[in-house]
């Protein structure tokens with residue numbers, strides 16, 4: 001079992017399989033980065049799988065594939081099947097923009113993927129075009145329909161932003177509710193890669209909008225999720241994620257792996273240790289040591305909550321969110 005120095009069990013690994021993306025979301029990657037990680041520096045699926053096996057043997061129970069856009073990586077279903085065949089009980093999930101999901105959902109489900117979290121920021125084609133800088137909405141919604149049809153469990157993530165999609169909070173919730181998709185509203189996190197004009201809604205503003213329309217109870221946090229959950233009288237549950245807070249850090253159970261093999265103990269800090277050399281040499285013992293060291297050095301909590309209004313220099317597309 002992987003236990004950090006604050007007695008937290010680390011059993012959730014988020015794996016970014018690529019930093020590339022077919023969208024240019026205003027809040028994440030409005031411009032194509034100056035340079036991508038060179039292809040030869042990326043870990044192959046075989047190499048990533050070698051590390052997945054080590055992590056699973058050490059007690060990891062939940063693996064989330066993310067990115068950039070994970071569906072851009074060819075043969076993703078084969079990678080998922082490798083993990084599933086090794087340990088079918090893993091909570092195997094993916095975070096995706098859903099653009100390519102219509103043609104891939106069935107294969108991913110057959111390979112062993114259990115659930116997906118999809119970014120649904122808007123239901124208006126023109127706003128989707130503004131946010132992603134591409135005409136994406138039709139594909140995204142068809143992708144969600146297909147995921148539901150093949151039996152994948154779906155959650156939605158929405159980042160509400162003033163003058164863009166803030167007036168659609170109720171509409172997105174309604175869309176999700178009708179499909180039994182739990183939606184989480186994520187506070188926009190200022191970061192040095194995002195468009196400068198963006199202004200996100202704070203959780204208090206979100207709650208005011210939702211309270212004007214619905215009654216709901218406050219359920220607090222659920223396990224290790226950073227989402228604060230609320231339940232409506234008919235049982236529908238939605239969440240609010242405040243990435244700047246640190247109250248959920250007490251239950252933190254996660255580490256992150258980037259596509260080039262950097263293992264990140266905490267989203268806030270820049271520290272990371274590479275597993276690349278060990279994995280490329282097939283040195284399971286050395287890779288396991290890096291894993292245990294990263295868990296050992298996990299900080300207690302993030303420090304975004306200071307008065308300085310700190311801007312994150314972490315690229316979401318690199319860490320996978």
Ligand SMILES: Nc1nc2c(ncn2[C@@H]2O[C@H](COP(=O)(O)OP(=O)(O)OP(=O)(O)O)[C@@H](O)[C@H]2O)c(=O)[nH]1
Nearest residue numbers: 095117155157186225226241242243244254267321
């Ligand atoms: N500050 C902080 N925010 C996080 C962390 N993990 C996730 N988030 C935020 O939550 C958002 C949604 O995460 P998802 O990729 O949907 O994954 P998840 O919330 O772990 O999903 P579930 O397994 O379905 O609970 C991310 O984009 C971040 O904004 C974390 O460790 N720290």
Ligand SMILES: C[S@@+](CC[C@H](N)C(=O)[O-])C[C@H]1O[C@@H](n2cnc3c(N)ncnc32)[C@H](O)[C@@H]1O
Nearest residue numbers: 027028067068095096097119157188189316321
């Ligand atoms: C980086 S994306 C990667 C997966 C996939 N491309 C997607 O968009 O779902 C993961 C999550 O990060 C969130 N995200 C990206 N930039 C953000 C920001 N500045 N503030 C809050 N959430 C952000 C997205 O909304 C998405 O839910």
Ligand code: SF4
Nearest residue numbers: 021023025028068097
């Ligand atoms: S949020 Fe996801 S879809 Fe949007 S640019 Fe970032 S990685 Fe791509």
Ligand code: SF4
Nearest residue numbers: 249252266267301302
């Ligand atoms: S900010 Fe760091 S300590 Fe807090 S939940 Fe995220 S990864 Fe864990």
